[in-house]
Amino acid sequence: MGEASPIVGIIMGSRSDWETMRHAAETLATLGVAHETRVVSAHRTPDRLYDYAKSAAGRGLKAIIAGAGGAAHLPGMTAAMTRVPVLGVPVESKALSGMDSLLSIVQMPAGIPVGTLAIGRAGAVNAALLAAAIVANEDAGLAARLDDWRAAQTDAVAVEPE
Numbered sequence: 001m002g003e004a005s006p007i008v009g010i011i012m013g014s015r016s017d018w019e020t021m022r023h024a025a026e027t028l029a030t031l032g033v034a035h036e037t038r039v040v041s042a043h044r045t046p047d048r049l050y051d052y053a054k055s056a057a058g059r060g061l062k063a064i065i066a067g068a069g070g071a072a073h074l075p076g077m078t079a080a081m082t083r084v085p086v087l088g089v090p091v092e093s094k095a096l097s098g099m100d101s102l103l104s105i106v107q108m109p110a111g112i113p114v115g116t117l118a119i120g121r122a123g124a125v126n127a128a129l130l131a132a133a134i135v136a137n138e139d140a141g142l143a144a145r146l147d148d149w150r151a152a153q154t155d156a157v158a159v160e161p162e
Ligand code: RP5
Pocket: 012, 013, 014, 015, 016, 017, 041, 067, 068, 069, 070, 071, 091
């Protein structure tokens, strides 16, 4: 977005993941967080993954949101190659409804953490909110915008169901 250097990277294993991952991008845009979006596959483009992860810290990324489905190795492999915090979003797969994605992402061995979110849209939105919260620790303006976003969400909850 804009000319600002991205501070959050959103990567996904396939263009087919965009329908889920666009919710992360939209949430970051709403909060005014400079970000980039890339297709990076652990299996189909391993060299692209290597380059992305190895350059992440040096390029100033503060968090990486990685979404993938099925045998979802993208978040874990990214985390293996960078100290930048990685937030994993399990994309809902056709065959197993995202349970395969979830278990592939969440069951990391001790020593290489991936912060794993919910399957699908909720995970993508929450990954963006967590990434924003991480950045907000060092960015008072973003902290204020995030507080405002949360307050607006609270205000929008109806008292009565209809
Ligand atoms: C994974 O395989 C991707 O993250 C995607 O969720 C899944 C299917 O990819 P496509 O066959 O639709 O490209 O690597």
